Amino acid sequence: MDKLELQEITNGYRERMHRLALFDPLYELERKREQDQQELMVDMKGLGLLSLLFFFEQKLIRNYKVGTKQLARFLQKLTENQYILDERDYERIARTIIQIFRPTTGRKRSYSYYNWDSGKEDIIDYSILKANNFDMETNTQYYTLDEDGLELVFATKEFYSEFQLSINQLMLRKQLDRGEFKGALRQINEMRIDVESLDERIGKLKHEIQRSIVSEETFARYKQLLEDISARLSREDEEFKELRQFVKETRERLYSKDVHKKEHKTYELILTITRELEGVHYEHSRLLEQTLSLKNTTLVTAQESLYYTGIQAFNFDQDIVSHLISTPLPFEAMQGVLHPFLKVEENHFWSPLTILAEQNINEEREKPVEQGLIELSNEDEDGPYRKNLMKKYKEIMELFLFAYQTGKGNTLSSYLHFLDEIGQSSLYENRYFYEFWLILHQRSPIAQGSIQEEEGTTLLGEALALIENRTLIVIEEKSVIRQFARYSIQEMIISLEGEENELLGTND
Numbered sequence: 001m002d003k004l005e006l007q008e009i010t011n012g013y014r015e016r017m018h019r020l021a022l023f024d025p026l027y028e029l030e031r032k033r034e035q036d037q038q039e040l041m042v043d044m045k046g047l048g049l050l051s052l053l054f055f056f057e058q059k060l061i062r063n064y065k066v067g068t069k070q071l072a073r074f075l076q077k078l079t080e081n082q083y084i085l086d087e088r089d090y091e092r093i094a095r096t097i098i099q100i101f102r103p104t105t106g107r108k109r110s111y112s113y114y115n116w117d118s119g120k121e122d123i124i125d126y127s128i129l130k131a132n133n134f135d136m137e138t139n140t141q142y143y144t145l146d147e148d149g150l151e152l153v154f155a156t157k158e159f160y161s162e163f164q165l166s167i168n169q170l171m172l173r174k175q176l177d178r179g180e181f182k183g184a185l186r187q188i189n190e191m192r193i194d195v196e197s198l199d200e201r202i203g204k205l206k207h208e209i210q211r212s213i214v215s216e217e218t219f220a221r222y223k224q225l226l227e228d229i230s231a232r233l234s235r236e237d238e239e240f241k242e243l244r245q246f247v248k249e250t251r252e253r254l255y256s257k258d259v260h261k262k263e264h265k266t267y268e269l270i271l272t273i274t275r276e277l278e279g280v281h282y283e284h285s286r287l288l289e290q291t292l293s294l295k296n297t298t299l300v301t302a303q304e305s306l307y308y309t310g311i312q313a314f315n316f317d318q319d320i321v322s323h324l325i326s327t328p329l330p331f332e333a334m335q336g337v338l339h340p341f342l343k344v345e346e347n348h349f350w351s352p353l354t355i356l357a358e359q360n361i362n363e364e365r366e367k368p369v370e371q372g373l374i375e376l377s378n379e380d381e382d383g384p385y386r387k388n389l390m391k392k393y394k395e396i397m398e399l400f401l402f403a404y405q406t407g408k409g410n411t412l413s414s415y416l417h418f419l420d421e422i423g424q425s426s427l428y429e430n431r432y433f434y435e436f437w438l439i440l441h442q443r444s445p446i447a448q449g450s451i452q453e454e455e456g457t458t459l460l461g462e463a464l465a466l467i468e469n470r471t472l473i474v475i476e477e478k479s480v481i482r483q484f485a486r487y488s489i490q491e492m493i494i495s496l497e498g499e500e501n502e503l504l505g506t507n508d
Contacts, residue, residue, distance in 0.1 A: 013117035014124070021111035021124050022152040025100050034093065036083040042093070047075060049156065051097050055129070055145045056153050064132050067142045068094050098143060101128040128152060165194040165284075166232075169239045176246060181269040188276045195283045202229075202290050209294065226295050233288045240281040247274050390462050393436050397463035399424060404496060412437060412492040416483045434489050436460075437474070441492060444474040470498030 030045035054074050058066045072094040076087070085093075103109060108125040115122035132144040145153070168191045175184040209222050251270045320341070324334060403409035403418040419427055427433055439460065440446065446464060464472075477491035 010117040014115055014122065017111075017113050017115075018124050018126065019151070019155060021113075021126060022128070022148055022155065024111055025109065025128060029097065029100055032096065034096075036085050036089070038084050040083060042083060044093075044097075047079075047093065048097050048100065050078065051075070051094070052101075052128070052145070052149060052153055052156075055143065055149070059145055064144055065135075065142050066132075066144065067140050068098060069140070071098065098129060101149070102130065102143065165191060165198070165236055166239070168194060169236065169243060172243060173246065176243075176250060176273075181266060181273060185269060185273055185276065188273060188280060192276075192280050192283070195280055195287065198287055199283070199290075202287060202294070206290075206294055223295075226291060230288070230291045230295065233284070233291055237281075237284060237288055240277075240284060244274075244277055244281060247277055386459065389432060390459050392430075392432055393460055393463040394466070396427065396433060396436055397466050399427070400494070401466060404494070409494060412489070412494065413481050413483075415494070416481065429484050429486070431487065434487050436463075437489065437492060440472065441474040441476055444472065446472040467496065468498075470496045472496055 026045050026048050029048040032044045034042040034044050036042060051071055051074075054071060055066060058064075068091060072087070072090040075094060076085070076090045079085075108127045111124045111126070113122060113124070114120075126148040127146040128149040129143045130146040130149075131141060133142040134140070135142070168187055172184055172187045172191070175181075175187060205225075247270070251267075251274060254267055254270060320337065324337065329337070399419065399422075400409050400415055403415050406418075408418040409415045416428055419425055446467070473495045475493040475495075477493060479491040480488055481491055482488045
């Protein structure tokens with residue numbers, strides 16, 4: 001290895017050691033032997049990291065009055081279910097943590113090491129916490145995170161592995177802007193390592209999907225994971241395209257200025273950067289294709305295998321029947337178990353369009369049905385019920401004719417009021433009263449000929465004989481009469497037409 005390669009390895013050694021030095025306070029806290037009242041060891045390193053996160057959250061909400069007491073209350077609330085300590089113990093722990101991060105001497109923490117880049121001993125000074133404010137009335141010192149403390153918090157957050165390629169892309173653009181072509185080439189090599197690492201992770205993810213999808217929940221989780229990976233790779237692909245265009249423009253600019261003749265080595269670096277960047281971009285594009293393949297084929301295949309595995313492994317007697325018989329389940333739980341195996345509910349609906357369909361109202365009978373009033377058989381002609389009903393119908397007609405002559409029978413409602421006036425309300429409290437008027441409405445108009453044909457043969461024979469030569473007309477209205485709570489009927493307009501009716505009208 002020549003001197004140039006050794007220098008590339010040790011370049012930036014101080015910055016790397018600086019990041020390692022930031023973790024030294026946490027290891028110093030780990031060496032503290034702190035116990036609670038039950039002699040349980042207190043996780044001082046963990047509490048130290050949580051204290052940094054507490055100061056970071058306070059910085060986010062712009063609360064700069066945070067001191068020992070505030071940190072002690074936070075630690076007490078956080079660990080009250082884990083450790084048995086009183087308030088003085090928590091204040092002592094909080095004070096110890098603050099003193100580790102910010103020594104009482106007021107000077108920064110220091111870290112000694114041998115610098116292999118410069119070849120001599122070196123010291124790194126860093127500050128995790130710094131004094132922020134001081135309350136004179138309560139004699140309280142407040143603290144906040146210093147720049148090194150913020151860097152330590154960010155270093156403990158896991159985002160480097162996922163976004164390292166994007167970070168390297170940003171650093172490569174900065175280096176190309178500054179003309180640091182040698183550093184840019186090294187950055188591209190680091191990007192190749194990141195792409196290879198992503199390739200291994202996607203390969204492991206493929207096998208994990210085929211092996212680990214055992215439920216719909218895991219399927220949904222892996223589906224979301226693949227969508228996130230695909231979205232991140234798409235953004236990185238767009239950045240690669242912009243970087244290639246930027247490198248192309250830089251090469252053309254240097255060529256136009258004849259730099260390739262004056263600085264031959266610089267132009268060769270640009271050509272190498274172009275070639276290496278295209279290679280990394282090609283490998284990265286393959287990752288994007290693999291991710292799409294995982295989404296479209298592997299993930300769907302795993303879901304289908306999950307479905308068919310469930311079908312093959314399902315045993316109704318063992319998984320359902322034995323479970324219901326051996327376990328005393330409540331009725332609601334039993335319904336939930338059996339519900340997927342029950343028949344799907346069917347609801348029959350009537351469509352209004354059926355009234356427009358062709359209807360056949362003729363029935364196939366040996367003898368045609370006569371369209372007339374209700375008739376009784378011959379053997380019931382002299383029955384007591386028939387005679388009583390004919391008598392009631394005749395009584396209704398007699399009272400109607402009397403009401404009509406006095407001008408109180410033009411409508412069915414006025415006729416009902418007439419019955420109330422003469423004390424015959426019990427008449428319309430029976431079903432036959434409403435049947436009588438319904439039959440009259442169905443046969444309306446009732447002329448003289450129809451009376452002669454059906455007189456003596458129907459229940460209405462005696463009643464209809466009372467109208468003599470006149471014609472009875474019954475017309476239905478929209479309103480509904482509810483004179484009696486048990487029955488209701490639509491309003492009807494009743495009129496009598498004929499010579500005798502006209503004479504009655506003249507006399508009135």
